[in-house]
Amino acid sequence: MNPTPFLRQSTWYGGRGIFATQPIPASALVHTSAAPYASVIYRHFRKEVCGHCFAYSFDARRSTWNIKLEAAGTGIWFCSEACRDEWLQTENVGELVEAVNIGVDRLAKNMGKRSGQSTPPVASPSPPVTQELIDEAWVAAESTPLPRDAALPALDEIELDTARFILSALVRRYIQDLDITPSSLASGSWTDLLELQNNELPLIRGRPEALSSHLRVYTFVRHIVRGVPALAPYLATSETIRAVFAREQGNVFGMYEASKEGEEMFGWSMYVSASFFNHDCAPNIRKERVGRAMRFYTTRDVAVGEELCTSYVDLTDDVMERRKQLSLNWYFDCICKRCENEGEGVPGK
Numbered sequence: 001m002n003p004t005p006f007l008r009q010s011t012w013y014g015g016r017g018i019f020a021t022q023p024i025p026a027s028a029l030v031h032t033s034a035a036p037y038a039s040v041i042y043r044h045f046r047k048e049v050c051g052h053c054f055a056y057s058f059d060a061r062r063s064t065w066n067i068k069l070e071a072a073g074t075g076i077w078f079c080s081e082a083c084r085d086e087w088l089q090t091e092n093v094g095e096l097v098e099a100v101n102i103g104v105d106r107l108a109k110n111m112g113k114r115s116g117q118s119t120p121p122v123a124s125p126s127p128p129v130t131q132e133l134i135d136e137a138w139v140a141a142e143s144t145p146l147p148r149d150a151a152l153p154a155l156d157e158i159e160l161d162t163a164r165f166i167l168s169a170l171v172r173r174y175i176q177d178l179d180i181t182p183s184s185l186a187s188g189s190w191t192d193l194l195e196l197q198n199n200e201l202p203l204i205r206g207r208p209e210a211l212s213s214h215l216r217v218y219t220f221v222r223h224i225v226r227g228v229p230a231l232a233p234y235l236a237t238s239e240t241i242r243a244v245f246a247r248e249q250g251n252v253f254g255m256y257e258a259s260k261e262g263e264e265m266f267g268w269s270m271y272v273s274a275s276f277f278n279h280d281c282a283p284n285i286r287k288e289r290v291g292r293a294m295r296f297y298t299t300r301d302v303a304v305g306e307e308l309c310t311s312y313v314d315l316t317d318d319v320m321e322r323r324k325q326l327s328l329n330w331y332f333d334c335i336c337k338r339c340e341n342e343g344e345g346v347p348g349k
């Protein structure tokens with residue numbers, strides 16, 4: 001089998017997909033995405049998930065990992081000294097991850113102390129949401145002077161985790177621009193990331209309140225980056241952060257304990273090269289996270305020209321629930337064979 005037995009091309013139903021260029025046997029490893037471009041471990045899982053290889057302590061019959069960084073307050077724990085040392089060398093370039101993590105935690109703590117005193121949230125746009133309306137909101141946010149700490153809008157837990165995810169993307173971009181770590185391109189380049197499907201408009205149309213949430217996170221991240229000058233060029237405008245928000249939705253992967261889908265999710269990550277597999281409710285590809293890497297295997301024999309598809313949803317759900325989730329989070333109506341066969345209740349059937 002060729003190392004890359006597939007090709008990315010346009011699909012008949014819109015967008016791009018991955019198609020087999022040769023027969024592929026069942027259980028073949030067809031693609032490995034070596035490392036995430038950006039990732040975040042939920043704050044309350046930090047002591048239990050290795051900051052480098054994402055190993056879950058409970059899988060090793062431990063309650064927490066006990067190797068942490070020397071610098072207090074970074075909130076990063078590791079399963080081994082080897083993981084810590086590799087992370088220090090390849091991920092914490094310029095000690096930037098430490099700096100942003102300490103910054104986020106410090107600001108979040110102050111936020112907790114002054115709860116109830118934050119500035120009122122930006123109003124959500126009322127429908128119909130247009131691209132112009134979204135553009136205007138970002139331009140206005142860009143030109144708004146940064147408030148003092150005390151006047152910063154308060155972020156909830158998920159927004160704080162989102163800020164950490166965004167900051168990890170900024171650090172990745174910085175590392176790649178420096179071009180000093182040979183492994184840094186394993187995650188895909190910034191140009192590759194920009195090729196991913198941009199879901200900004202459908203996301204804000206479906207959840208108008210996400211726009212004000214993104215703007216709050218933007219203000220928060222600008223605040224953090226004031227203390228981390230190396231990252232400042234990426235926030236000179238809102239272009240970079242907006243590009244990440246637009247591609248995060250619909251393109252990221254949940255990280256689960258023991259890499260089993262359906263188990264507890266402890267964070268999420270963006271694997272750029274892996275984001276071109278479309279969805280099918282009877283997929284011929286399954287994914288497996290192995291340490292930092294995401295691997296993709298065939299579940300059965302695949303013929304030349306067949307599309308390689310993973311599943312985005314819980315396949316034990318019934319057809320209505322699957323279609324609801326796909327429409328809500330990935331903005332399409334599933335018309336796969338399985339949905340057609342289970343089509344009772346499917347609109348138009």
Ligand SMILES: C[S@@+](CC[C@H](N)C(=O)[O-])C[C@H]1O[C@@H](n2cnc3c(N)ncnc32)[C@H](O)[C@@H]1O
Nearest residue numbers: 015016196197250251275276277278279330332
């Ligand atoms: C992770 S991306 C997959 C790659 C994407 N097709 C592209 O061109 O970048 C997920 C998006 O692909 C599209 N998609 C995935 N599976 C699909 C399917 N079975 N039918 C229609 N659209 C699908 C949806 O727009 C979805 O939000």
